[in-house]
Each structure stands twice: as C-alpha cells, then as structure tokens.
Amino acid sequence: MLTILEILNASLHDVMTQDERVYIMGEDILDPYGGAFKVTKGLSTTFPERVITTPISEAGIVGVAAGMALRGLRPIVEIMFGDFFTLIADQLINHITKFKWMYNDQVNVPIVIRAPMGGRRGYGPTHSQSLEKLFLGIPALRVLSPSTIGEPGKLLTHAILNDDNPVLFIENKILYSLKLRNEKSLTDFELNIHNSNEIEENNLHPLNYAPTYRLTLANAPPPALTIATYGYMAELAIEACLNLAYEEEIFTELVISTQLAPFVTQPIFDSVRKTHRLVVVEEGSRTLGWGAEVLARGAESLGKELAYANRVAGLDLPLPASGQLEKIVLPDVQDIIIAVKRAF
Amino acid sequence: MNNQTLYRYLYLIRRFEETVLEEFPRGRFYGTTHTYIGQEADAVGVLSAIHPEDIVVSNHRCHGHFLAYGGDTRALFAELMGKETGVCGGRGGSQHLHWKNFYTNGILGGTIPIATGMALAEKYKGNRVITINFLGDGAFGEGVVYESLNMAALWKAQILFVVENNQIAQSTPIELNLAGNIAKRFAAFDIPCHELTTSDVLEIFNIAKDLIQEVRTMSKPQALILNTHRFGPHSKGDDTRDFSTIASMMENFDPVKIHGLRLIDGIRQEIENEVDNHIRTAFEEALGDPIPTLRTT
Numbered sequence: 001m002l003t004i005l006e007i008l009n010a011s012l013h014d015v016m017t018q019d020e021r022v023y024i025m026g027e028d029i030l031d032p033y034g035g036a037f038k039v040t041k042g043l044s045t046t047f048p049e050r051v052i053t054t055p056i057s058e059a060g061i062v063g064v065a066a067g068m069a070l071r072g073l074r075p076i077v078e079i080m081f082g083d084f085f086t087l088i089a090d091q092l093i094n095h096i097t098k099f100k101w102m103y104n105d106q107v108n109v110p111i112v113i114r115a116p117m118g119g120r121r122g123y124g125p126t127h128s129q130s131l132e133k134l135f136l137g138i139p140a141l142r143v144l145s146p147s148t149i150g151e152p153g154k155l156l157t158h159a160i161l162n163d164d165n166p167v168l169f170i171e172n173k174i175l176y177s178l179k180l181r182n183e184k185s186l187t188d189f190e191l192n193i194h195n196s197n198e199i200e201e202n203n204l205h206p207l208n209y210a211p212t213y214r215l216t217l218a219n220a221p222p223p224a225l226t227i228a229t230y231g232y233m234a235e236l237a238i239e240a241c242l243n244l245a246y247e248e249e250i251f252t253e254l255v256i257s258t259q260l261a262p263f264v265t266q267p268i269f270d271s272v273r274k275t276h277r278l279v280v281v282e283e284g285s286r287t288l289g290w291g292a293e294v295l296a297r298g299a300e301s302l303g304k305e306l307a308y309a310n311r312v313a314g315l316d317l318p319l320p321a322s323g324q325l326e327k328i329v330l331p332d333v334q335d336i337i338i339a340v341k342r343a344f
Numbered sequence: 345m346n347n348q349t350l351y352r353y354l355y356l357i358r359r360f361e362e363t364v365l366e367e368f369p370r371g372r373f374y375g376t377t378h379t380y381i382g383q384e385a386d387a388v389g390v391l392s393a394i395h396p397e398d399i400v401v402s403n404h405r406c407h408g409h410f411l412a413y414g415g416d417t418r419a420l421f422a423e424l425m426g427k428e429t430g431v432c433g434g435r436g437g438s439q440h441l442h443w444k445n446f447y448t449n450g451i452l453g454g455t456i457p458i459a460t461g462m463a464l465a466e467k468y469k470g471n472r473v474i475t476i477n478f479l480g481d482g483a484f485g486e487g488v489v490y491e492s493l494n495m496a497a498l499w500k501a502q503i504l505f506v507v508e509n510n511q512i513a514q515s516t517p518i519e520l521n522l523a524g525n526i527a528k529r530f531a532a533f534d535i536p537c538h539e540l541t542t543s544d545v546l547e548i549f550n551i552a553k554d555l556i557q558e559v560r561t562m563s564k565p566q567a568l569i570l571n572t573h574r575f576g577p578h579s580k581g582d583d584t585r586d587f588s589t590i591a592s593m594m595e596n597f598d599p600v601k602i603h604g605l606r607l608i609d610g611i612r613q614e615i616e617n618e619v620d621n622h623i624r625t626a627f628e629e630a631l632g633d634p635i636p637t638l639r640t641t
Contacts, residue, residue, distance in 0.1 A: 063488060067457065094449070
C-alpha cells in the first residue's frame with residue numbers, strides 16, 4: 001500500500017495534469033527539495049510553469065492566490081507548517097471567504113490551502129500545533145482532514161478540481177509516513193461510508209465530496225459508545241477501540257470525519273442514537289475545539305438520547321519541545337480508554 | 345478623452361459625495377462611508393486611461409473610483425442604502441463593491457496581494473490586461489503591502505500601483521506614521537515610481553496613459569504616487585483639522601475648479617445641471633428601491 005504522503009503527492013500530479021488552471025505556490029516547493037515534507041515532490045520538474053516557489057510571505061502568497069482564483073485559475077497554496085495559519089488569517093477571514101457573499105454571489109474563489117499540522121515530532125511550541133479549530137465556523141470556509149481510511153487522494157483532488165469555494169486541507173504530519181488502510185488492516189471492522197447529503201443550516205459552502213467513515217467491530221455485540229474523531233487521532237481511536245473490546249469487553253463504534261467545517265454531524269448522531277454515549281477525540285487543545293462544537297450540537301439535537309458525553313483532547317498548554325513533556329500534553333490511546341470507561 | 349467628459353466625471357463624483365454627506369444625517373444611508381471629495385482628479389485621470397477589460401482594485405475610499413470606472417450612480421446610492429438594487433445587493437455596502445472588473449475591499453493593504461494575484465493570473469493566461477491598484481498613504485503601515493510589492497516585482501506582474509497620498513491616515517498626519525518616503529519604498533523593490541503633486545486631471549491623465557501603456561507592453565509593475573488632498577472627513581463628522589487648513593486646500597487644490605476653468609461658462613453650467621438632475625433622480629430612485637431578503641445558501 002502507498003503511504004498518505006505518496007497518495008497526496010499523486011493527487012497533486014493528477015490535478016495538475018487534468019486541469020491547466022491549477023497552480024501550486026509555496027515555500028521551498030521546487031525540486032530537488034520538493035517541499036519541507038515532500039508533498040510537492042516532482043511537481044516542479046513536470047510542471048515548471050505552474051509550480052511557483054515563493055518568498056516567506058504566507059499572507060502575501062495566500063492573497064496573491066486569491067487574486068488568481070478570482071480571475072479564473074485554481075490555485076493551491078502550501079503553508080509549510082499549519083502553525084503559520086495565524087499569518088494568513090486576515091486574507092482568509094476578511095478577503096477569501098468574504099468575496100462571494102459580499103459581492104452578492106457574483107464571484108467564486110476556488111482556492112485550496114494545504115498545511116501539515118500536529119505534534120509528536122518534537123518540533124516544539126510553534127511547529128507542532130493543531131490550529132484547525134481556530135478556522136472552524138468561519139462562514140463559507142470548508143475545512144477537510146484526511147486519515148488513513150478511505151480515499152484521501154480523492155478528497156484532495158475533489159477539493160481542488162470540483163469545489164469553487166475556499167478549502168483548508170489539514171494534513172497531520174504523522175499520517176504522511178503511514179500506509180493507507182486496506183481490508184487487511186481493517187480486518188476487525190465493518191466499514192460504512194456516509195456520503196453526506198444533508199444541507200446544514202446557513203451553509204454558505206455547497207456540499208462536496210467529503211465522506212464520513214463508520215467503523216463497527218465485526219462479529220461483536222452491538223456497540224455501546226460512539227467515538228467520533230478525525231485525522232491521525234483515528235489511528236489512536238482504532239487502537240483504543242480494539243483494546244477496549246479485547247481487554248474490557250466494551251464495544252465501541254468509530255465515526256471518522258473528513259469534513260470538519262461546516263459541521264457534518266448526522267453520521268455521528270446516527271451512531272449515538274444507537275449507543276447513547278459519545279466521546280469526541282482530537283489532538284488540538286481542548287477549549288473551544290472541534291469536539292466542543294460536536295458535543296454542543298449533540299446536546300441540541302439528541303436531547304435525552306445522549307446519556308454520556310466526554311472529550312479527549314490536548315491540554316490547554318503550549319506544546320513542549322521535550323518528547324516526554326509533549327507526551328503528557330497530547331492525548332494518547334490511554335486517554336481515550338479512560339474517557340470511554342468512565343461511561344460504564 | 346475630452347475636457348467636457350472629464351469635467352462631467354469630476355463633478356459627478358463631487359456631487360455624489362456631497363449628497364452622501366448631506367443625506368447621512370437625515371438617515372437616508374445606513375452604516376458608514378469614506379468620501380473622496382478633493383481627490384476626484386486621481387480616479388478620473390487614471391481610469392480615463394484604461395482599457396475596458398483592465399482590472400481595477402480599490403480600497404475603502406472607493407466611490408470615486410467606482411463612478412470613474414463607469415459604475416452606475418443609482419446602484420451605488422442603493423448599495424449605501426442597503427437596497428436589493430445596490431451594486432452588491434446591499435451585502436457589501438460602501439467599501440465592498442464589485443462590478444465587471446472592478447473590485448474593492450475595506451481592509452487597508454489587504455487588497456494589494458489580491459490585485460497582484462489578479463495581474464499575475466491575466467499574465468499567466470496570456471492576456472494583455474493590466475491591473476490598476478489604488479492604495480493610500482495609510483496602507484503603508486501594513487506588512488502585507490511589502491510582501492506584495494516584493495512578489496509583484498519578482499514575478500513581473502502587469503500592475504500599476506496608484507498611491508493617493510492625501511497625507512492623512514484617518515486622523516493621523518503622515519509625519520506621525522510614516523518614516524522615510526513612499527517613493528523609496530518602491531525603489532527598494534526596483535519598481536519604477538513616478539510622483540506628481542497636482543490636482544489637475546489632465547496632468548494625471550497624461551502620465552497615467554503613458555504608464556499604463558508601459559505596464560502593458562513591458563509587462564512589469566510600475567507605481568504612480570499622486571500627492572493629493574482630502575477635503576472632507578475620513579468618514580463623516582470626524583475631521584479634527586482646523587478650518588483654515590481645509591479652506592486653503594480647497595482654494596488651491598480643487599480639481600473640479602481647476603479643470604472647470606478650461607470650459608466656457610455655458611457648457612460647464614450645462615454639464616452641472618445635467619449631473620445635478622442625474623444625481624437627484626438616481627438618489628430618489630434608489631430611495632424607492634426594495635430592501636433585499638436574506639438568502640443563506
């Protein structure tokens with residue numbers, strides 16, 4: 001099986017071959033370097049005219065790409081570390097996501113901004129964060145995040161070629177080196193794919209390809225708790241789920257989202273309607289995160305059907321460089337197990 | 345471009361903005377505004393020299409640019425009133441306009457990378473279209489402006505940066521917020537820069553015409569600094585300058601007066617009457633226009 005890095009790289013080659021309007025811009029993305037995490041490797045050799053290495057000017061690059069998108073191109077921007085999203089916030093919030101609405105639907109801004117996020121590599125306080133939570137709930141902004149399940153390449157390809165509106169594409173760094181899961185590596189589970197077709201309230205961003213995956217333990221009693229998560233945390237949730245089943249005889253169902261915003265909650269709540277218990281899991285810091293919003297929406301729409309709710313997330317602290325300290329701050333398999341066991 | 349047409353645009357912008365300031369206290373408009381009184385020659389001089397397919401990117405003080413670009417008076421009034429028939433259906437308001445190849449946004453400096461990207465897109469598509477990007481002296485406090493000038497020069501964007509230096513940023517005079525000078529900032533990026541201190545629309549038109557032609561043929565950025573004068577408040581009722589300063593500016597640097605002297609009285613009066621009627625009709629029609637409904641998907 002290919003790694004997630006190879007799959008995303010193949011997707012970029014694919015979209016640039018398919019559509020001449022696709023440009024990719026970012027820092028240090030030219031061969032032979034091919035980008036800090038090598039996601040753009042080979043692109044500048046094959047498409048020298050449409051791969052633009054940029055100055056270290058995140059706000060400027062994103063603004064330039066937005067101008068290109070307003071004039072009919074389909075730019076992709078790589079931000080070297082997701083931590084630098086703070087630098088693009090104004091372009092994203094006051095420009096890119098505003099144009100279509102404030103210009104009365106006269107324009108589209110088809111731009112995809114990709115970035116690696118996440119810790120566990122010892123990069124310390126400013127190169128390890130999962131800042132995507134700061135960009136959830138911005139009207140007209142879609143935030144996607146692949147995992148090792150399903151088709152991460154298709155998720156990226158569709159965002160670039162088929163979505164006429166801005167997308168943030170969050171790639172957890174640890175995922176890059178992991179292999180896509182196949183039937184063999186999901187042998188304990190039944191996989192269900194939910195292609196969202198619900199229209200969420202006040203959704204300025206039309207739905208596009210972003211499936212939610214449900215993993216149910218095969219040949220096991222009905223699940224008694226739903227674990228909802230996304231990205232790399234799905235790996236830890238799978239491990240926790242198996243551990244709980246084999247060691248504790250607690251059977252859980254996993255719901256793994258690829259679209260973080262606008263919120264797609266129906267597949268999560270469909271599962272909770274069976275289990276009545278929900279644990280949300282994310283790597284980013286706890287307060288006002290993805291999980292907080294999922295739980296709030298759960299409280300609103302599930303009422304008494306939600307008998308137990310809990311959150312697993314990073315501590316509300318900066319990420320330490322020390323590997324030992326970082327382990328304490330970031331959520332791990334044991335934290336998920338503890339949060340689940342508390343329900344019973 | 346003949347003198348009568350130029351005068352009509354100058355006078356149209358002047359009367360539009362005066363009407364806005366007169367009618368705001370009567371509750372005819374909603375929200376805020378940034379008027380262009382005193383700077384009319386910049387917009388009219390530069391935009392009289394563009395091709396119809398050229399792109400114009402403007403800022404918060406954009407009514408004059410919009411009207412000089414050819415935008416509809418009633419639609420602009422309606423936008424400021426929050427009406428369905430407004431330029432952007434009432435969603436954008438005074439500083440967020442888009443019509444044809446004209447775009448504005450209210451975040452100071454934030455439009456500079458956008459305009460640069462538009463210019464590059466047209467270049468990559470192989471078009472001879474150029475982009476005009478209006479910015480003010482105040483925008484030079486924003487970091488993204490320098491990121492954009494660097495990229496515009498590096499990648500040879502077909503863009504003309506037009507700096508309207510009215511020497512005041514909201515209420516703060518330039519000597520309190522800008523070190524060095526603006527021309528040297530462009531020089532640092534090897535962007536050729538021309539500076540004019542005038543309120544004469546013909547002077548501005550003549551140099552803009554040449555610069556636009558050069559940007560188009562040489563496919564490289566250039567800058568034009570127009571040292572100008574804002575007679576009115578930053579927004580409305582927030583002018584802290586003393587009356588004599590403004591009176592002396594109006595005496596010496598009024599673009600409407602300067603260009604008006606080139607027309608014989610009868611012709612000038614005829615233009616003014618026509619524009620006065622046009623403004624009154626546009627305002628009244630906009631006033632009667634429907635309010636929009638909220639569409640959320």
